[in-house]
Amino acid sequence: MVAIHTGMEELRMMSYGEKKVDLCQGLKDWAEEERTAGREEGIKFVALRLNEKGRKIQDIADVAGVSVETVEKWINASEG
Numbered sequence: 001m002v003a004i005h006t007g008m009e010e011l012r013m014m015s016y017g018e019k020k021v022d023l024c025q026g027l028k029d030w031a032e033e034e035r036t037a038g039r040e041e042g043i044k045f046v047a048l049r050l051n052e053k054g055r056k057i058q059d060i061a062d063v064a065g066v067s068v069e070t071v072e073k074w075i076n077a078s079e080g
Contacts, residue, residue, distance in 0.1 A: 044074050051075050 043064050050060045051071070061068045 047071055047074055048078055 027037050036062050043066065047064045047066070050063070051057070057075070058070055064071065073076045
């Protein structure tokens, strides 16, 4: 059991140049970043759809939990 555990620990902690990297933590961090990006894309999608339906930008920002400037940036980017 000790040999297996030691081998798994060596796999988990890989060297990257002079720095040791925890692969498990790296994967967890990456997954969280992807979830955050997905949430942001979903919020942006809904905000743009509400804009298409003629909702006020201030209302969209309030519902989306973002600034008016952010909503305006999304709208301008989608129109360009």
